[in-house]
Amino acid sequence: MRRVRRSLTLASALLVASAALAACGGDDDDGGGGQSESGEQTGGEITVRGCNPENPLVPGNTAETCGGNVLDVTTAKLIKYATEDAAPQNDIAESIETEDNQNFTVTLKDDYMFSDGTQVTASSFVDAWNYNAYGPNGYQSSYFFAPIAGYADLQCTGDGEDPCAGQGSQPKAEEMSGLEVVDDLTFTIQTTEQVSNLPVRLGYTAFAPYPESFFEDPEAFGTMPVSAGPYMVEEFTQNEQIVVTKNPEYSGEFPGNLDRITFRVYNDASAAYADVVAGNLDVTDDIPVNVLQDDIWLSDLQDRGTEREQGVISTMGMDPTVDKRLDDPALRTAISMAIDRETITEQIFAGAAAPADGWVSPVVDGYVEGQCGDNCTYDPEAAKAMWEEAGGIQGGLTLTYNADSDHGPWTEAVCNSIRQALDVECNPRPVVDFATFLTQLGDKEIDGLFRQGWQMDYPSIENFLVPLYSKGASSNYYSFDNADFERLNREAAAAPSVEEANLLYQEAERLLAEDMRIIPLWFTTGQVGWSDRVSGVELNAFGVPDYAAISLN
Amino acid sequence: MTDDLKAFEVVDERKGSSRSEGVRSLRADAWHDLRRNPLFWISAALIVLFVVMAIAPGLFTNTSPRETVLSEARTPPSSENWFGRDVQGYDLYARCIYGARASILVGVFAAAGTAIIGTIFGLLAGYASGATDAVVGRVAEIFFALPLILGAVVILTALPPSDEYFVIVFKVVLVFWILGWPTIFRLMRSSVMQVRPNDYVQAARALGGSPWRIVTSHILPNAIAPVIVVSTINLGVYISAEATLSFLGIGLQPPTISWGVMISDALVAMRSAPHVLLFPAAFLSLAVLAFIMLGDAVRDAFDPKSR
Numbered sequence: 001m002r003r004v005r006r007s008l009t010l011a012s013a014l015l016v017a018s019a020a021l022a023a024c025g026g027d028d029d030d031g032g033g034g035q036s037e038s039g040e041q042t043g044g045e046i047t048v049r050g051c052n053p054e055n056p057l058v059p060g061n062t063a064e065t066c067g068g069n070v071l072d073v074t075t076a077k078l079i080k081y082a083t084e085d086a087a088p089q090n091d092i093a094e095s096i097e098t099e100d101n102q103n104f105t106v107t108l109k110d111d112y113m114f115s116d117g118t119q120v121t122a123s124s125f126v127d128a129w130n131y132n133a134y135g136p137n138g139y140q141s142s143y144f145f146a147p148i149a150g151y152a153d154l155q156c157t158g159d160g161e162d163p164c165a166g167q168g169s170q171p172k173a174e175e176m177s178g179l180e181v182v183d184d185l186t187f188t189i190q191t192t193e194q195v196s197n198l199p200v201r202l203g204y205t206a207f208a209p210y211p212e213s214f215f216e217d218p219e220a221f222g223t224m225p226v227s228a229g230p231y232m233v234e235e236f237t238q239n240e241q242i243v244v245t246k247n248p249e250y251s252g253e254f255p256g257n258l259d260r261i262t263f264r265v266y267n268d269a270s271a272a273y274a275d276v277v278a279g280n281l282d283v284t285d286d287i288p289v290n291v292l293q294d295d296i297w298l299s300d301l302q303d304r305g306t307e308r309e310q311g312v313i314s315t316m317g318m319d320p321t322v323d324k325r326l327d328d329p330a331l332r333t334a335i336s337m338a339i340d341r342e343t344i345t346e347q348i349f350a351g352a353a354a355p356a357d358g359w360v361s362p363v364v365d366g367y368v369e370g371q372c373g374d375n376c377t378y379d380p381e382a383a384k385a386m387w388e389e390a391g392g393i394q395g396g397l398t399l400t401y402n403a404d405s406d407h408g409p410w411t412e413a414v415c416n417s418i419r420q421a422l423d424v425e426c427n428p429r430p431v432v433d434f435a436t437f438l439t440q441l442g443d444k445e446i447d448g449l450f451r452q453g454w455q456m457d458y459p460s461i462e463n464f465l466v467p468l469y470s471k472g473a474s475s476n477y478y479s480f481d482n483a484d485f486e487r488l489n490r491e492a493a494a495a496p497s498v499e500e501a502n503l504l505y506q507e508a509e510r511l512l513a514e515d516m517r518i519i520p521l522w523f524t525t526g527q528v529g530w531s532d533r534v535s536g537v538e539l540n541a542f543g544v545p546d547y548a549a550i551s552l553n
Numbered sequence: 554m555t556d557d558l559k560a561f562e563v564v565d566e567r568k569g570s571s572r573s574e575g576v577r578s579l580r581a582d583a584w585h586d587l588r589r590n591p592l593f594w595i596s597a598a599l600i601v602l603f604v605v606m607a608i609a610p611g612l613f614t615n616t617s618p619r620e621t622v623l624s625e626a627r628t629p630p631s632s633e634n635w636f637g638r639d640v641q642g643y644d645l646y647a648r649c650i651y652g653a654r655a656s657i658l659v660g661v662f663a664a665a666g667t668a669i670i671g672t673i674f675g676l677l678a679g680y681a682s683g684a685t686d687a688v689v690g691r692v693a694e695i696f697f698a699l700p701l702i703l704g705a706v707v708i709l710t711a712l713p714p715s716d717e718y719f720v721i722v723f724k725v726v727l728v729f730w731i732l733g734w735p736t737i738f739r740l741m742r743s744s745v746m747q748v749r750p751n752d753y754v755q756a757a758r759a760l761g762g763s764p765w766r767i768v769t770s771h772i773l774p775n776a777i778a779p780v781i782v783v784s785t786i787n788l789g790v791y792i793s794a795e796a797t798l799s800f801l802g803i804g805l806q807p808p809t810i811s812w813g814v815m816i817s818d819a820l821v822a823m824r825s826a827p828h829v830l831l832f833p834a835a836f837l838s839l840a841v842l843a844f845i846m847l848g849d850a851v852r853d854a855f856d857p858k859s860r
Contacts, residue, residue: 289821290823413621
């Protein structure tokens with residue numbers, strides 16, 4: 001899961017000052033060689049909002065959007081997700097074939113080149129994936145490789161904070177048994193269980209190939225990565241900027257329009273926004289909430305902005321085994337029906353979220369409208385009647401959230417909505433930070449309601465259900481354990497086609513509507529604004545601008 | 554004030570009040586001056602208003618501060634909602650009225666507490682002098698060196714969270730006690746050292762008065778004036794410091810309603826609905842102004858040298 005580093009709070013003067021300093025740094029190279037190119041639509045250079053990557057720019061160790069946005073344009077994967085509908089298209093892959101959803105044969109396109117001139121081969125993938133998955137390397141996206149056979153043998157076995165510490169806890173193997181290089185352009189993947197949507201997953205950054213130079217010096221690679229995408233990193237200055245230029249060796253079908261893109265580091269959404277309004281920055285994908293209200297940003301930018309739903313869902317959960325008062329599904333449904341999602345998304349999020357009508361984001365393949373039905377429709381009278389009929393609860397409700405992110409306003413609004421509809425006391429309860437929040441959830445210490453959020457890893461309905469609500473899943477904080485749900489998911493994983501799998505997943509999703517211990521709230525909407533110099537700015541399903549498609553006017 | 558002191562005070566005060574008709578004690582003299590100061594009456598009226606607001610908010614509004622109409626969030630002032638509604642759809646007027654309680658409570662308790670602690674240690678250090686003075690003085694300097702905001706952040710984040718109204722308020726008060734007493738202490742100590750060599754103190758000692766009696770009957774009444782003045786001004790300062798801490802999200806917490814919390818919540822609507830920010834800010838400024846004006850008036854009255 002990629003964490004979105006968006007916060008609505010005010011940045012301190014210090015941060016603004018540093019952003020301003022950074023802004024001073026990269027101004028001299030404005031208006032480059034766009035005119036020297038033949039057409040108006042290609043070439044030139046732009047500056048876009050960036051932020052500081054948490055880790056060096058290694059695809060397997062980047063799980064946040066600051067580094068991820070850069071890697072999106074510099075890496076090529078087997079699959080590329082289409083900007084409009086996130087549909088998977090072959091990129092490096094010539095074909096990915098399977099008979100049984102468990103043994104996959106991947107054939108690569110010939111002559112696909114890294115930016116250093118070496119060829120992308122089957123072992124570029126197999127070695128990279130083994131390296132990413134290998135426990136002692138500690139890469140953040142290691143868990144992506146868990147479905148592949150032999151993954152467990154690459155993990156450390158120690159207990160405690162660092163499982164790799166201590167003797168005898170080192171992994172048994174360095175290579176996953178499920179990966180095998182057949183020849184230069186072919187390799188096979190074997191999974192431990194059937195995974196019908198494995199090809200869809202392969203477009204995530206963690207599955208990018210590494211050139212041979214990576215294994216010689218992974219650290220140097222982190223500042224100057226060699227990759228196979230349409231752009232390559234030219235300059236990476238921590239806290240200042242990341243410059244990418246067109247990859248001369250690029251051999252794929254999705255080349256970029258521009259010659260050069262500068263990701264200028266901003267620590268504050270307001271500063272980046274102000275620079276776009278002033279014409280000092282071309283694109284920002286972080287519009288501050290205070291200008292989202294009443295569409296101020298669209299009038300500031302003279303309609304040079306767009307928004308779309310992202311693969312991010314906010315939910316509110318409860319664990320009836322912890323809070324026994326909420327054991328009756330009717331009570332849980334009443335709570336859900338007491339929430340005025342429409343008004344909250346409009347007034348509190350100012351349109352940066354859209355009411356959820358199910359548990360699966362509309363941007364992914366497999367989404368069907370209205371899976372939650374009336375249970376997610378605001379109806380205070382019906383909610384109250386249902387609540388009273390089910391006997392209500394003793395005492396009040398709390399809605400627990402992590403206070404290190406900006407959840408205060410909406411939790412207050414949700415509680416107000418519940419309180420006024422059901423006539424039951426409801427108070428938001430902050431927990432100091434996300435780590436503490438998760439620990440308390442894991443220890444089953446949080447009664448009443450608690451917030452949850454999920455950003456998809458890959459655009460599939462499966463990603464919104466199985467990792468979250470299946471029995472024993474690490475994110476199943478609801479004690480949700482439904483035999484039918486498990487069975488449907490298993491059947492879907494074994495289904496012969498994506499369509500058939502989706503139908504089964506949709507059936508599984510409807511089981512959540514009967515239970516209602518996970519209450520869908522809203523889907524996050526991403527915004528992007530741009531200066532009058534550029535056009536063709538669009539957001540993909542992950543809420544990231546498709547930088548390669550941008551062109552100068 | 555005890556009778557045997559009167560004689561000394563009269564002698565003491567005659568210089569200062571030569572233009573007034575009769576012979577008055579320091580306090581009576583101050584009161585006489587205060588009464589004629591319009592600043593005093595304006596600020597006193599405002600303070601009475603805010604205190605009534607804090608004690609009985611129901612007198613000013615029938616609307617519950619927790620009643621929200623989210624669909625009307627950020628609507629501007631109208632005949633129905635005099636101040637309009639805030640980002641959560643709460644009635645701003647009701648919130649501003651109910652917000653007075655937290656601010657007044659924090660201001661009064663913080664100012665009174667620091668005055669009491671500072672006075673006790675100031676008397677101790679100033680009267681006992683020597684080693685006691687050195688020890689208390691150094692301890693005070695340690696606390697004095699802590700910047701208010703930094704100290705408050707550290708203490709408030711270390712304290713466990715709570716939902717109880719008075720616990721939330723008291724935590725902020727506690728911070729001000731811990732960090733605010735050295736100012737009063739220094740003031741009291743120097744004031745005591747000024748009073749101590751006076752003839753009436755020497756006389757009381759010569760007559761065999763116990764230290765307790767000398768301190769309580771002779772030194773304290775004559776050294777307390779500056780503390781009263783500064784504490785009155787501090788009351789306003791603490792109210793605004795509370796708002797600062799609440800604004801930063803570490804002072805008072807919802808569901809406690811306070812002007813600082815309201816200002817913090819209003820920031821997000823600064824461009825689309827500035828009134829959400831303006832009304833609590835105006836209430837806060839007025840309350841702080843009232844206490845500082847009162848402090849000024851009291852200082853003018855108590856401090857003959859400034860005339």
